[in-house]
Amino acid sequence: MTPSQRIDQLIEGITDWRGKTFAGVRKTILEADKEIIEEWKWMGSPVWSRDGIIAVANAHKGKVKLTFMYGAKLADPDKLFNAGLEGNARRAIDFLEGDKINQRALKDLIRAAIEYNQSRVKKKAPADSRAKKAKKT
Secondary structure: OOHHHHHHHHHHOOOOHHHHHHHHHHHHHHHHOOOOEEEEEOOOEEEEEOOOEEEEEEEEOOEEEEEEOOHHHOOOOOOOOOEOOOOOOOEEEEEOOOOOOOHHHHHHHHHHHHHHHHHHHHHHHHHHHHHHHHHHO
C-alpha cells in the first residue's frame, strides 16, 4: 500500500468532523505545490515533504494537528500557528471543530516551508561538494 493510499484509509476511518477537516488540510497542502510528496512515517503519521519534511498531521481527540517541522523559522503573517509556540523548531496549527481552513494562508505557509527546506539544501551543497573534491585528491 502506498503512503497516499494509507492516508486515504486513515481519513476514511475518521467518521466525524475531523475526517473532513483532515481531508481539507491534505487537499490544501497538495494544491500548494505539485512536487510535494506524501509519506507515511513514525508508525502511522501522514507526512508531506519537498526537499525535506514540511509537516506532519494527526487526528487527536477534539482536534486535527498539523505540525510544521521548522515552523519556528517561518513567518506567519496570518497567525495560523496556535500551538507549540514555545518550541525552538516546530510550530503547529490545531484545527478544532467548526474551524474553517484559511486555504490561501495555509498554502502560503506551506510554500514558505518549502523555501526554507530548499535554503537548507543549498547551504549543505557547498560542504558536500568540498567533501567530494577532498575524496578525489
